[in-house]
Amino acid sequence: MNDCHEKSKHTYQSVRTPGNRPDFNEFPPQFKPYDESLPKVSLNESDRWHRCVLYSAMVTATKRYPPITYYLRTVPSAGALYPCELYFQARGVDSIPDGVYHFDPLNKEAVKIADIHRESGIETYLEDRRKIEGLIFLITSIYERSRWKYGRRAFRYALLDAGHMCGSIEYAAMYNEMASRVLFKFDKQGIVKTINPYPTELPISMVLAGIPKKSLVKHEPTPLTDPNVEKAQESDFIKECFKEYTSLSGCKKSLRYTKQRLLSHKLKESILNRRSCRKFDPSPLKKEFFKNVVEAMSQPIISDCDEDIEIYSILYNVENLEAGIYRDLLPIKQGNFKNVASYLALEQHMVKEAAALIFLVSKGKNYIPIMHKAGHMGHRCYITSEYLGLGCCGIGAFYDDEVGAFLDLDRELMVLYALTIGNRGPS
Numbered sequence: 147m148n149d150c151h152e153k154s155k156h157t158y159q160s161v162r163t164p165g166n167r168p169d170f171n172e173f174p175p176q177f178k179p180y181d182e183s184l185p186k187v188s189l190n191e192s193d194r195w196h197r198c199v200l201y202s203a204m205v206t207a208t209k210r211y212p213p214i215t216y217y218l219r220t221v222p223s224a225g226a227l228y229p230c231e232l233y234f235q236a237r238g239v240d241s242i243p244d245g246v247y248h249f250d251p252l253n254k255e256a257v258k259i260a261d262i263h264r265e266s267g268i269e270t271y272l273e274d275r276r277k278i279e280g281l282i283f284l285i286t287s288i289y290e291r292s293r294w295k296y297g298r299r300a301f302r303y304a305l306l307d308a309g310h311m312c313g314s315i316e317y318a319a320m321y322n323e324m325a326s327r328v329l330f331k332f333d334k335q336g337i338v339k340t341i342n343p344y345p346t347e348l349p350i351s352m353v354l355a356g357i358p359k360k361s362l363v364k365h366e367p368t369p370l371t372d373p374n375v376e377k378a379q380e381s382d383f384i385k386e387c388f389k390e391y392t393s394l395s396g397c398k399k400s401l402r403y404t405k406q407r408l409l410s411h412k413l414k415e416s417i418l419n420r421r422s423c424r425k426f427d428p429s430p431l432k433k434e435f436f437k438n439v440v441e442a443m444s445q446p447i448i449s450d451c452d453e454d455i456e457i458y459s460i461l462y463n464v465e466n467l468e469a470g471i472y473r474d475l476l477p478i479k480q481g482n483f484k485n486v487a488s489y490l491a492l493e494q495h496m497v498k499e500a501a502a503l504i505f506l507v508s509k510g511k512n513y514i515p516i517m518h519k520a521g522h523m524g525h526r527c528y529i530t531s532e533y534l535g536l537g538c539c540g541i542g543a544f545y546d547d548e549v550g551a552f553l554d555l556d557r558e559l560m561v562l563y564a565l566t567i568g569n570r571g572p573s
């Protein structure tokens with residue numbers, strides 16, 4: 147079991163320990179500003195390439211809990227804290243001049259932060275340095291935005307959120323008829339020179355949405371920014387956990403692409419309307435829909451460090467499926483465990499009103515790719531649910547060991563993430 151996973155477990159006792167209440171006066175900035183004088187591209191939805199960036203992470207709604215306004219996006223995020231930032235390189239794209247950009251999700255702008263040329267670009271940080279025509283995304287995490295509220299658990303959320311972002315890029319690319327692939331193996335120390343990171347901002351993953359050409363990229367991009375001045379407090383725990391992620395071992399490559407095919411107008415609506423559901427309708431979920439969601443989640447993800455993730459579900463309101471525990475779509479124990487499901491998710495009431503609680507578990511060795519893949523699969527759960535007119539909500543908060551004991555999991559299996567789905571109630 148990964149040490150950082152172990153140390154960030156919730157227990158009945160730990161969530162009742164006083165003293166860890168977040169101070170809302172210390173709410174960290176939600177956006178990363180760059181110098182006003184940098185060149186910008188205003189992105190609009192009528193352009194294919196612009197859309198690919200916008201649909202990956204743009205703001206689609208606001209929610210106000212004074213004194214804070216939360217800017218909700220195409221991607222969900224634990225506590226709506228959005229630790230992840232999105233950058234991309236455009237090369238040979240007619241509507242965006244070649245360069246490296248930071249995506250400003252609120253103003254729907256791409257801010258140019260580095261120049262690239264024929265022989266320079268961020269491909270130089272990849273194992274395969276072939277020039278990519280199209281978009282290369284980079285996802286970073288400013289984990290301080292999340293640690294402020296969630297302490298050690300923030301480490302998990304930063305990775306799950308990054309996985310969701312990759313899932314979101316996957317659907318944005320799919321809508322634009324492009325394939326995407328996830329990379330964990332790249333020169334992380336090198337690439338941050340281009341983006342001018344905050345002290346607590348770490349690169350997590352990259353996504354290629356472009357076509358490799360024959361020629362190689364030999365030089366680094368030329369940054370247009372000064373070193374960043376903002377300093378944040380680093381936590382030893384997070385520093386230690388993130389240090390570990392640079393060493394990936396025994397990675398297997400996945401080259402198979404998802405077979406999920408979605409109607410384009412409905413996919414667009416699903417991307418733009420996606421929200422976390424907190425009110426479910428008591429009517430039973432159609433068996434077919436449950437199957438569709440699990441199948442979409444199980445589809446392969448192209449990646450250079452793939453890990454096996456198993457899907458367990460507690461079903462308590464699915465038509466023509468016996469209530470009980472399932473592994474994939476196979477029953478392993480009968481019984482109505484709806485109250486147990488809600489309890490395991492830290493007594494969150496809406497779980498009881500939904501139809502099923504899904505758990506993603508793994509005993510893989512590469513912790514960052516594992517958590518990331520769980521987030522990516524979670525995103526597929528959200529978008530497929532939205533597409534089918536269902537409600538879905540990510541559940542990062544659960545009693546880890548009690549879930550493991552209830553599902554009768556092998557001790558090596560880590561419970562990574564949970565999601566609840568059901569028929570959507572009135573909003």
Ligand SMILES: Cc1cc2nc3c(=O)[nH]c(=O)nc-3n(C[C@H](O)[C@H](O)[C@H](O)COP(=O)(O)O)c2cc1C
Nearest residue numbers: 218219222223224225226306421422540541542543
């Ligand atoms: C990793 C992760 C964990 C989450 N955990 C919970 C949770 O335990 N309970 C909950 O009600 N919502 C949870 N959410 C949903 C977020 O609160 C939600 O995404 C955020 O408020 C933004 O709202 P939206 O998804 O409607 O855009 C989680 C989301 C993510 C990505």
